[in-house]
Amino acid sequence: RLSLPTPGSGTSLSAAIHRTQPWFHGRISREESQRLIGQQGLVDGLFLVRESQRNPQGFVLSLCHLQKVKHYLILPSEEEGRLYFSMDDGQTRFTDLLQLVEFHQLNRGILPCVLRHCCTRVAL
Numbered sequence: 001r002l003s004l005p006t007p008g009s010g011t012s013l014s015a016a017i018h019r020t021q022p023w024f025h026g027r028i029s030r031e032e033s034q035r036l037i038g039q040q041g042l043v044d045g046l047f048l049v050r051e052s053q054r055n056p057q058g059f060v061l062s063l064c065h066l067q068k069v070k071h072y073l074i075l076p077s078e079e080e081g082r083l084y085f086s087m088d089d090g091q092t093r094f095t096d097l098l099q100l101v102e103f104h105q106l107n108r109g110i111l112p113c114v115l116r117h118c119c120t121r122v123a124l
Helices: 013-020 030-039 097-106
Strands: 046-051 059-065 068-079 082-086
Touching: 013 097, 030 046, 030 059, 030 068, 046 097, 059 097
Parallel strands: none
Antiparallel strands: 046 059, 059 068, 068 082
16 A cells, blocks of 8 residues: 655655656666667657666666667765755755756756656556
């Protein structure tokens, strides 16, 4: 049974806001993310975010650039009791995955290109 986190329950709502986004695919494998991006056309800037299989706390941004899918680990970190997410060892920090994605839709940051098109979940 799934229950939404309530304010004060340890998980802030902003930490789970990504779950409703069309670019968030949950627990899919690296291979599956590559297959999905390939299906939707290997276009520069086509991306999705998924849960990391190797790092239970982490996420992965899978991004298409120059006909190849690259994977960037997004790790959570806590500082002074506040949770943040980063792809560059804390150089650039975001309070949630939505903020991270929105930033990278405008700025390349460490990525080879900006996030242009979200690879949406296809309902069967």
